[in-house]
Amino acid sequence: MALFLIMGVNHTHSDPEKQARGCYGIGDIVEVLDDSKHNGDLVANPIAAPFYLVRITGVTKAQAEKYMAPHIDPATVGVEGVQPVTLRRRLHNVEVSSIPSAIRNQLLANRYVSVSWSQVRNYIRNRMTNETAGATP
Helix, strand or coil, rough: EEEEEEEECCCCCCCCCHHHHHHCCCCEEEEEEHHHHCCCCCCCCCCCCCCEEEEEEECHHHHHHHHHCCEECCHHHHCCCCCCEEEEEECCCEEHCCCCCHHHHHHHHHHHHEEEEEHHHHHHECCCCEEEECCCC
């Protein structure tokens, strides 16, 4: 199992390029954690705003880490003497507004939800290709 720490608010910047490269927005995966980082006890370990914590069964931390990758400009990759340019802070995000209402309501109420990969895979989307995560993590 893996835990996704997801941003619950939009952070903005007056410069649109800086906003895309450096600001987290709603649904951005901030960090992928090992399942042992939170035991699900919301009384002893509450989830602080502005974050959501999503425990996903059926996916390991190693499999989930690919969803933390930034979107790098392909024209700058492998070019000698050129630093790769980040276009977006995260290539993938979780479409929080589109997830089923039962899951979304629990997430909004507790800032925490435990789901299976099959329940959320269609709501983790590649921002550039608009493809969902698919059947396998």
